[in-house]
Amino acid sequence: MPAVGPRPLRRLAPVPTLLAPRFWAMHLLALVLVAAAGWLGTWQYDAWQARRAAEASDLTRVDPLPLDAVLGPDDPFPGDKVGQPVILDGTWVPDGTVYVSGREHDGDEGYWVVTPLAVGGPDAAALPVVRGWVADPGQAPDPPTGRAELVGWLQPAEGTLERDQDPSDDVLPQLRIADVIQHVHQDLYGGYAVVADRAAPGAWPVGANALNPGTAGLAPATLEQLPDAGRFTALRNLLYAIEWWFFGAFAVFIWWRWTRDVLLDEERDEDPAVAGQ
Amino acid sequence: MKKLFNSYRVLALLVGVLLAFCALVAMPLKYLATDGGDLQQFGESASILWVAHGWVFMIYVVVAFLLSRRARWTPGFTIVALAAGLIPLLIFWVEHKVTQRLRAEHPELAPSGTVA
Numbered sequence: 001m002p003a004v005g006p007r008p009l010r011r012l013a014p015v016p017t018l019l020a021p022r023f024w025a026m027h028l029l030a031l032v033l034v035a036a037a038g039w040l041g042t043w044q045y046d047a048w049q050a051r052r053a054a055e056a057s058d059l060t061r062v063d064p065l066p067l068d069a070v071l072g073p074d075d076p077f078p079g080d081k082v083g084q085p086v087i088l089d090g091t092w093v094p095d096g097t098v099y100v101s102g103r104e105h106d107g108d109e110g111y112w113v114v115t116p117l118a119v120g121g122p123d124a125a126a127l128p129v130v131r132g133w134v135a136d137p138g139q140a141p142d143p144p145t146g147r148a149e150l151v152g153w154l155q156p157a158e159g160t161l162e163r164d165q166d167p168s169d170d171v172l173p174q175l176r177i178a179d180v181i182q183h184v185h186q187d188l189y190g191g192y193a194v195v196a197d198r199a200a201p202g203a204w205p206v207g208a209n210a211l212n213p214g215t216a217g218l219a220p221a222t223l224e225q226l227p228d229a230g231r232f233t234a235l236r237n238l239l240y241a242i243e244w245w246f247f248g249a250f251a252v253f254i255w256w257r258w259t260r261d262v263l264l265d266e267e268r269d270e271d272p273a274v275a276g277q
Numbered sequence: 278m279k280k281l282f283n284s285y286r287v288l289a290l291l292v293g294v295l296l297a298f299c300a301l302v303a304m305p306l307k308y309l310a311t312d313g314g315d316l317q318q319f320g321e322s323a324s325i326l327w328v329a330h331g332w333v334f335m336i337y338v339v340v341a342f343l344l345s346r347r348a349r350w351t352p353g354f355t356i357v358a359l360a361a362g363l364i365p366l367l368i369f370w371v372e373h374k375v376t377q378r379l380r381a382e383h384p385e386l387a388p389s390g391t392v393a
Contacts, residue, residue, distance in 0.1 A: 236328050243331045250338060257346075 017266050018259055030255035037248030044241035051234035056226040059083060063200045064151045073125035077156040077191045082225050084154045085196055087205065090119040092214065093126050094143035096184035099171045103133060105219050110135040112221050114175065114192070115143045115214060116184050125187040127152075128180050130194040132218025137171065144214035151206040152193030153223055194221050278347060282379055282386055285344050288337040289372040292362045295330040298323070300365040334362045348379060 018027075064085035070078065071086070093116040100112040110133055116126035129152055134140045158174040165173070172179045177188050195213050197220050199206040306320025338359055345355040358375065361368040380386050 236325065239328045240331065243335060246335050247338075250335075250342075254342065 018262060023262065026255075026258065030251060033251040034248045037244045037251060041241045041244030041248065044237045044244060048234045048237035048241060051237065052229035053226070055229040055233050056083070059229075060085065060153055060196075060223065060226065061198065061200050063202060064196075064204050064206075067119060067127065067154075070154060071189060071191060073119075073187055073189055075190060079156075081154055082156060083223060085151050085199055085204075086154050086193065087149070088117055088119065088127065088129065088152050088193060089147075089149045090117045090124070090126070091122045091147055092116075092144045092212070093118055093122075093184055093186070094145050096126065096128075096180070097143040097170065098128075098180060098183055099134075099137040099140070100130075100175050101171050101173055103221065105133040105222070108135060111137055111140075111171070112175070113137075113140050113143075113218055114180070116180065116188065117148060117193075118186060119189075123186055125189060126184055127189040128175065128177075128192040129214075130175070130192060130221045131214040132195065133221045134218055141217035144212050146212060148213060149205045149211040150213040151196040151199050151204050151210065153196050154191055154193055155223065155225055156191050158224070194223055278383065279386060281340065281344050281347060284340050285337075286372060286376065288333060288340055289361075289368050289375075291333050292330065292337045293366070293368040293372070295326055295333060296362065296368065297365050299327050299330055303327075337362050344375075348382070 060083045062085065064087050067086045067088055070081050070084055096116040098114050100114060103110055103112045113131045113134055114128050115131055117129045118124045118126040129150075131144075157177045159176050159178075164176075164179045167179075167182055170183065175192055177190060177192075181188050195210075195215050196206055197215075203209070205211055303320045303323035303326065306316050307324055308320075310317035310320060341358050342355070344350075345358065350358065358371050361371040
């Protein structure tokens with residue numbers, strides 16, 4: 001073949017060729033495959049998250065332990081005991097009742113009603129207990145007094161930089177021990193509890209069996225922090241999700257190779273000089 | 278070509294064994310053996326190999342696709358070769374077929390020993 005001057009090795013046909021109706025079926029197939037793989041991957045990914053959330057909430061239904069077996073008055077919060085059900089036996093400190101703002105219940109914003117419970121004697125260190133939720137502090141029933149025995153889910157104290165803007169009232173923006181301690185005359189534990197409305201099967205002081213839990217007239221509060229699910233929980237779903245997305249990407253790759261082939265073929269058909277190659 | 282061909286054969290064998298084990302041993306045990314029995318438990322835990330199959334199959338698909346381009350398989354045969362990783366036992370036949378064809382077209386791929 002005589003030299004005809006420099007020319008690109010592979011000159012592709014113009015891209016609009018690909019938009020010809022006879023190729024629509026292939027484009028459609030590629031779209032369907034990518035969409036299907038993407039959807040299946042998302043489905044597995046959601047399943048992964050859902051199963052982990054389910055396991056985390058199962059962990060709140062392990063057998064309750066006595067509080068002193070988990071957390072002492074001066075102990076730092078044990079990181080692996082988030083959401084651990086504990087049996088609380090003590091005396092309410094009604095004067096220490098506070099309301100924590102910005103808490104949701106069924107989509108409504110309201111307040112947590114928190115009353116410290118002196119664990120042991122009335123002057124012993126107290127654990128703030130979230131008794132429930134109320135839309136407005138004015139509607140909250142009078143705090144309970146006297147002895148109580150109940151099961152609560154242990155939670156680490158909250159603490160961001162959000163300060164209590166008005167320390168003189170009973171409303172706090174966060175359940176911070178440093179803020180709650182302004183409202184009581186005793187020491188506080190380094191965490192708080194949410195009154196449990198269910199527990200593992202057994203003779204636990206939960207629900208109707210709880211003694212003076214102070215939940216009457218309040219909606220149950222939801223846990224802010226659930227325990228961590230195990231690292232390998234539902235890992236299979238995550239691996240499947242990655243697989244599906246990989247196959248989606250592979251379908252795109254094949255489609256791209258195919259478009260190149262089509263464009264090269266068109267070029268050969270139009271240019272006999274290339275056809276001989 | 279030789280590397281690709283060898284990788285393909287190893288992957289095909291792996292996918293084939295994993296798929297045959299999962300589909301023909303683990304799955305029937307998991308669903309058909311007496312609930313809670315040893316065999317059923319074994320089937321249940323062995324089902325984790327489905328994940329292994331999926332991941333090896335991913336690599337298999339890529340290698341098979343590259344090989345199909347290099348060896349200029351027809352689109353039909355390419356699809357059969359790719360899908361063979363999902364149908365129990367089919368892949369052994371496909372692998373045999375691929376080996377025969379490639380060796381016929383590329384004598385250098387013959388088993389070592391016959392060709393230096």
